[in-house]
Amino acid sequence: MEQLTFNEKLNNLAQIACDLGVNLQPGQKLLINTPVSCSDFARLIAEKAFERNAKDVMIQYHDEYFSKIRYQHADLEALTSIPKWQQEKMNDYVNQNFAIISIYAEDPDAMQDVDAAKIVAANKAMQKAGKRYQNAILNDQIRWCVISVPTSGWAHKVFPELPVEEAVQKLWDAVFYSTRTDVKDPIHAWQTHNNNFHQKVNFLNQHQFKELIYTSSSGTNLHVGMPENHIWSGGSEVAQDGISFFPNMPTEEIFCAPHKDRINGKLVSTHPLVYNGQLIDHFQFTFKDGIVTDFSAEQGYETLKALIESTSGSNQLGEVSFVPYDSPIQNLNLLFYNTLFDENASCHFALGAAYPSCIKNGQSMDDKELTAAGLNVSDTHVDFMVGSSDLDIVGVDSEGKTCQIFKDGNWAF
Template identity: 35%
Template structure:
């Protein structure tokens, strides 16, 4: 089978677990439209009820930011709000192809305007984003190898085909049965989650001997997630391909200490490098960055929740992504090479009874709420993670970036 068809089938089967008659929305850039079309064709082959392709264009976003002001940037069309509501009410599946071919386009755009546009879009699509985060409908984020991304990862002379060779083992497309390989990997991550839940962790501490000393509280009865999620009808799906993480939602008010970010990332479509944060009583009270400090400040100012943690994820240093030694410039891949934290909204499913809670109830239970969610990679080969239970008993979970439980 052609590698693109095989990849598409993994996304539709292991990713969103598309059922016969289900409708599907695919968000992509202009450069990945061909692959989005292939996904749609394969979806129809599998009995999809309807397929819609939605193009996101950073070039248009840049032009808008350059030419519009104030209230113009706060406009969000009613038809997009209706579309979001319809996707939720009809339980569409949702696939997003990471915009790796246009990641550089907004780097010089006005930070204030990008912030306004991001907030407006988040508000307009709130009903959809809330349903995705509560796993009410199946969703999946993937990336598509292209020439621009290949050059960013492998060098100026690299081709998309060369990038494919790097990604095949990461995506488990080098296996005889990739779908079965993802099923087996999913169960490995689920077993790790069960082990962490059995420990009844009250707090975690991250240290690395190079400045990071971060304490995070974990709400009582928190669920650890990884290897996929379950829909209300019991079907399993996998929000990210690839995925190597196990994660939970920390107590939004119990983060203390200092942490360095170990990998560059995109914040509001702008590259940020060498970031660091200092937390007190759950909030970022100081921050900095070698590159992109201004845009980082704009992100933190979006709402109060942007200054607080919504996720902590543990990733073993032996993952195929980590073993590649590559910086992919895609949060989808880079977050799965390194333990990470996320500023912004937490996952209601991690909180006992969280899927049925209001936002106020979630905050009272310790789960952060926000319009945004961005992962920051804080783990590396020197990272140690210690868990503590209510009695103060300490257990080493990770040593030098590797699980020891």
């Protein structure tokens, strides 16, 4: 296989973000959300966008190390007071049908020693101010894509034994491999990958399982009820304007929404979770009628507690996702400390909001209708990983017949 140069791979990554990620249309505007440390790559995406006749490109920078300073010194009133212009700006992105590419590359240790309650309160205020913007994303009203590129802080966390420059290069290799941008024709590679999702999605949608049963040696023993007329999705999605896009790059998952009130049992994590720059590890939940009634964590207990108590619906599940253990990202045998990658190496769930597209006619339902249909409505959505090499998942249909979906961590069909 022909070896590509670093710049060829980098250009491939920027290309697929525009062409497949948000499927940028001529005359459309693009917003790029990026850490300041990823500004070079953000500018490369902007160039690709203008080459594709974008009407305009806006780059919105954020700096997690400045955010830490602000959390440490600003009071709660300042942190939770969102200027009106900021809310109007988010609404304007929706009004003007921006496509949105977000570069997610947190330093997993950036928010160490920061009061978790401050972070949660600030995020809650921002989510409230940006509710229309967030709903546009949840409902696929606008096309959006999340990608990642290495930063020194992130690379050091993944490869602590290596010098920083070498760690960054190794992380680039992993990013290129998992996003299929280390090949000559990444568009074809992604189209082939997308076709492979269809068989599994069609099987699951045809069977309309009433319940899923999870078991593993970690202690997971969970019964997950599914709402009527649920819809599984995987790979590309179709926005409300009829144009396809890939919300996540990489992606290996097929996902749906569980019935928020029909989840019972114990669920044990298998990967650490970085939430608001703080690490949560070796954690587990107990559910009763969909509610988290007990939880524990060996690391990050207070952060996990703050997440569960952060907002309405953050103590219930909104997403169930299947990812085979034998998958490209898992086979790298790396812990990325980055949800975008780790969730695509492992079956996972999410606390908080369900995607309305996961139920028939869900995108035309209001919050009351979604809740009545069994979907969780919340201002938060946080994925956490539960997949393992011995995870079994059994589907139970409306007649009580069972079907093995996962066996020993992988698809059983």
